[in-house]
Amino acid sequence: MRLFKLFNNKRLFILLITLVAFIVLMGFSLGPRKSLSWPENFLRDTTGFVQKLFYKPAGYIAGFFEDIGNLRDMAEENKRLKILMAQYARDKAQYNFVMSKNEELEVALKFTEAQRNLYKYEYHIANVVSVTTEPGNNTLVIDLGSKDGIRLNMSVTSTEGLVGVISNVSNFTSTVKLMTMMDIHDPNSQPPIAATAVNKEGKTFGMIESYDQKTGMLLMNKIPVGDPIAKDDKIISSGSGGTYPRGMTIGIVEEVKISQFGLTSTAIIKPAAGFQDWKELFVVFTEERVE
Template structure:
């Protein structure tokens, strides 16, 4: 009996010691510490190494696929930007083209309106289909013909001045003989033009008879003595003879030379039309020719 009590007391003593050590250990673990124990350090290092061993390659793989996705998005963005750039260039070109066309057509409209108000002619804008600049055959073809009321010897002008006359007419097109063909000594030439000067209509007269291909100037002959024509004067058709309508702009006087015997003078004229690469021209319909 006494032995049994001693055994129980021993067990109770061990239990109490164990409980006290557990409480001390718990307090030591839960209390603030500046360093970990070596088992904790070993466990943490081992866990970190294993995590690093598996997570790093996984991170690389994930980053690789993420980079592929980013490259795909970047390529799509580049394609979109290229399309936008192309659209911008196209829209800019179209805007510039439309703007230049509006300016040009507005200029044409102002020119024809001013002429129409002066002399009440009818004007039809024609598209230039082709041009020939062979020696002795300076002509062009327009898209207006007899169905549009075009007839032989109708005057053709640009927005700057007289270009030529209609020399051939078909149903849908017409051929225009240019002023660069003008030479009174050539039977195939464009007819001479009776001309005068603006603000000197009643005192200035002459005949535009020739185009000098070397100087690219028109020559106005038969100017009577005492004519007040001078350099800088703007020369227009006088309407005399009925072939060319009155008031069509021809050019400006460069110089005036008195003839050998002083009976007549001649003038060098810079053409107003400049004979450029036209896209549109204007056919002048006078009242007697309008159907």
Template sequence: MLKLFKLFNNKRLFILLITLVLFIVVMGFSLGTRKGLSWPENFVRDTTGFVQNLFYKPAGYVAGLFQDISHLDELSEENEQLKIMMAQYTRNMAQYNFIKAQNEQYQKDLHFTKEQEELYNYEYHIANVVSVTTEPSNHTLVIDLGSRNGIKVNMAVTSVKGLVGVISQVSQFTSTVKLMTMMDDNDPNSQPPIAATALNKEGKSFGMIESYDQETGMLMMNKIPVGDPIVKGDTVISSGIGGLYPRGMIIGTVEDVKVGEFGLTSTAIVKPSAEFQDWKDLFVVFTAADAEESAGK
């Protein structure tokens, strides 16, 4: 019995020693430098990688989908902001262009009034067009100046380019302008004729702007005496004779000069300088007497 017990103890000791030796060998083998993995390690690693790959890719796709959706919301918001900014930019540019054009027009107006004032000492009151009537028998327009501004009937009205017409009716706040296109020497109710001369030929040239040809758009300067030096290309201006129209108002340019039927007078075909459309700023001409009377009110 004692021998068996000893033998059993020796076997346990032997197994323990064998296990310890194997453990040391395995540890040494695991910790040592190796060029490759063992087949169990390869099997475990490949299996684990395959399973992880099955779950990782779909999870990555789902996460990427939610991330893209989040980015779409951000892009949509940015797009809306850009649209608003573009609309604001367009509006600001339109306002800038309008103000710029208005400023340039005022610069032209200021230059015109200074130039004319130095030449003939007139006073110009700027007016805006309220309405336009284009009926053939009543070609008139309404401006936003009236009697409270010192406006009176028969005052001359001009644009930067040339004479437009005369004041025909006046109310407290507005006035009606009868245009030169209404001039007709056979109609006593039309705009009064204009005593005219040629620029730089004052005192040598004379005629009367009496009518407007509706078909050709030309003014007729009649009663030009024989030997008058007026020729094609001359600038026609008001002479100031008669007192109705201030002198020096630009009327138009001579297109042609034709001798009358009996050779006693000539007629000049004059192209108006003013454009009777697309109205912008107009000026009511105040002579020195008109200006003093208006200031005294």
């Protein structure tokens, strides 16, 4: 019994000493000091080392996964940008096409309105389907046919000038024989064009009968002596003969030559039409052919 009591007193004594030491230690920790005690330094250094040992690799791992996430976001952003670039390129091309088409239609509209006001003709726009440039067969095919009212020998023009005449017609397409096939010695050639000069109607007259393949010029023959035709005159169809409507632009006079015997003259004419790179042309409907 005494031993048990002594043992209890000893435990109480140790607890008391421990409490006092703890209070003293707390006093040192809370009180104003210039330096930490070695146990505190040891504890702080140990804690910092452990944090550095575990937190730094953890930071690398976290940063690695964050970089992966950023790369994924960048990839998605690049994908969206590529799609936008493709859409922009497509829209830009479409815009350019529409603008070009509008410009062509504006030119065509002004042309047809001006011609209609002058001669009351109708101009039916036609797309060029194909072009043949074989020697002796300079023709092209348009997407208008008999169902559209197209008939043989109708004139075909561009916005610049006369191109040729309809030489063959099917239901949905027609063949145009170009002025570059004009040859006075060829019975299958395009018919000659009775022509005159602008502001000299009634004074100037001649027949455009052939095309010089070497020079690319039209020849206007049978011009009578004393005719006032001159260089830089604008030549148009006179309407005589009925094949070609009056007032169709043909070209510009480059030179006038007197024939060998001095009875007539020949005018060298540069065609107004370029005879290449056509996309659209116009078929001329005169009053008796309008349907």
